[in-house]
Amino acid sequence: MVELPGLLPELEVVRKDFPILERSLAGGLPLVYLDSANTSQKPQIVIDTMVDHLERHNANVARAMHQLGAEASAAFEEARDTVAAFLGAPSRDEVIFTKNASEALNLVANTLAWAKGDRKIGEGDVVVTTEMEHHSNIVPWQLLTERTGATLRWFGLTDDGLLDLSNIDELITERTKVVTFTWVSNMLGTINPVAEITRRAHEVGALVVVDASQAAPQLPIDLAGMPETDRPDLLVFTGHKTVGPTGIGVLWGRREVLEALPPFLGGGEMIETVRMEGSTYAGIPHKFEAGTPPIVEAVGLGAALTYLGHVGMEHIHAHERAITGYAFEGLATVPGLTVLGPGDPAVRGGAISFELEGVHPHDVAQVLDVRGVAVRAGHHCARPAHARFGVQSSTRMSSYLYTTPAEIDALIEALHYTRSYFKVG
Numbered sequence: 001m002v003e004l005p006g007l008l009p010e011l012e013v014v015r016k017d018f019p020i021l022e023r024s025l026a027g028g029l030p031l032v033y034l035d036s037a038n039t040s041q042k043p044q045i046v047i048d049t050m051v052d053h054l055e056r057h058n059a060n061v062a063r064a065m066h067q068l069g070a071e072a073s074a075a076f077e078e079a080r081d082t083v084a085a086f087l088g089a090p091s092r093d094e095v096i097f098t099k100n101a102s103e104a105l106n107l108v109a110n111t112l113a114w115a116k117g118d119r120k121i122g123e124g125d126v127v128v129t130t131e132m133e134h135h136s137n138i139v140p141w142q143l144l145t146e147r148t149g150a151t152l153r154w155f156g157l158t159d160d161g162l163l164d165l166s167n168i169d170e171l172i173t174e175r176t177k178v179v180t181f182t183w184v185s186n187m188l189g190t191i192n193p194v195a196e197i198t199r200r201a202h203e204v205g206a207l208v209v210v211d212a213s214q215a216a217p218q219l220p221i222d223l224a225g226m227p228e229t230d231r232p233d234l235l236v237f238t239g240h241k242t243v244g245p246t247g248i249g250v251l252w253g254r255r256e257v258l259e260a261l262p263p264f265l266g267g268g269e270m271i272e273t274v275r276m277e278g279s280t281y282a283g284i285p286h287k288f289e290a291g292t293p294p295i296v297e298a299v300g301l302g303a304a305l306t307y308l309g310h311v312g313m314e315h316i317h318a319h320e321r322a323i324t325g326y327a328f329e330g331l332a333t334v335p336g337l338t339v340l341g342p343g344d345p346a347v348r349g350g351a352i353s354f355e356l357e358g359v360h361p362h363d364v365a366q367v368l369d370v371r372g373v374a375v376r377a378g379h380h381c382a383r384p385a386h387a388r389f390g391v392q393s394s395t396r397m398s399s400y401l402y403t404t405p406a407e408i409d410a411l412i413e414a415l416h417y418t419r420s421y422f423k424v425g
């Protein structure tokens with residue numbers, strides 16, 4: 001294997017933890033999975049933990065008065081502890097389980113419209129987002145501002161795919177109620193300066209909502225370790241990108257903020273009392289977890305984050321940087337290939353979107369697939385970011401803790417083949 005500084009030293013051992021990486025594709029081709037920003041693969045421990053939970057501990061949580069109910073409740077709440085530790089959250093009660101990151105963002109946007117007092121967003125207020133967001137962090141705010149008469153504004157992007165912060169003081173003003181942005185872009189790979197933007201937003205009393213869906217899988221996060229001025233007020237991520245299962249997401253919020261927000265969904269277990277005339281609500285986190293929650297998914301997420309913790313988020317980050325740097329070198333050898341986003345791999349996450357002159361991204365992905373290389377093609381739910389760079393769609397490779405330099409070599413070789421197949425250049 002190519003020796004790169006920063007690669008996980010136990011890479012072959014890590015790969016063995018992911019059974020899917022051992023399967024072959026049609027024609028006996030080995031799988032080269034470069035679509036982890038879309039969804040990550042799952043280690044055996046996550047699969048086993050979920051199966052064990054279903055086989056031995058399955059019951060509803062917080063309402064079943066029997067041993068299995070107690071075991072299921074304990075496993076579910078233990079998963080909350082694990083998430084809190086993973087984020088370095090000041091308190092476990094500040095961790096709310098949702099279906100995914102999208103639901104968490106919708107929860108925040110809707111409850112801000114329904115809130116009473118200072119937090120309420122209404123006519124005349126401004127929400128600031130960015131042009132590089134995933135649709136999940138644009139559309140909920142469009143719905144919110146359209147319904148309330150508030151205004152949506154956004155940071156533009158520089159030509160090299162960074163947030164253009166040159167007008168930060170004009171964008172974030174006394175009228176700004178919320179500033180929301182992605183920590184790491186799923187399309188451009190850009191890692192955004194969370195502290196700098198958060199500090200400015202806090203100067204004007206705005207709430208900061210960070211979409212950590214692409215950050216949580218690859219960057220160490222320590223909320224409690226951040227200075228208060230730089231710490232976001234709310235942060236979301238989605239379980240399936242952090243080697244966990246689908247169907248589970250996380251909203252972390254500062255206690256005072258969550259306590260000031262009204263419930264999102266009504267139903268079982270989010271109440272204190274219910275009378276026909278009206279209801280009162282449970283405290284956080286249960287106020288935001290109506291109905292039977294995604295129990296086995298939460299348990300699986302707990303196992304996933306524990307696994308990432310054992311590998312070490314610092315090591316995973318270093319691995320992503322090493323692989324990204326190596327991929328940059330390889331991509332530079334493919335004539336007619338243009339990478340979108342920052343040119344410096346050191347300031348990027350592990351997602352690289354690119355164009356190949358003369359070949360449609362869907363065709364690129366299809367030819368790569370025939371060679372066993374799985375990538376994503378399309379707008380990656382980031383249409384505005386594509387429009388900013390004058391492209392409809394792109395091809396995206398995305399690596400993770402199990403990606404090897406040899407897999408990057410396979411991608412590069414397949415891209416050269418794609419060019420010859422389509423006779424471009």
Ligand SMILES: Cc1ncc(COP(=O)(O)O)c(C=O)c1O
Pocket residue numbers: 037038100101102103134136137182184185186211213214238239249381
């Ligand atoms: C940056 C970012 N935000 C939000 C999401 C939405 O995640 P989910 O579909 O799990 O809600 C994604 C998923 O691709 C993402 O990359």
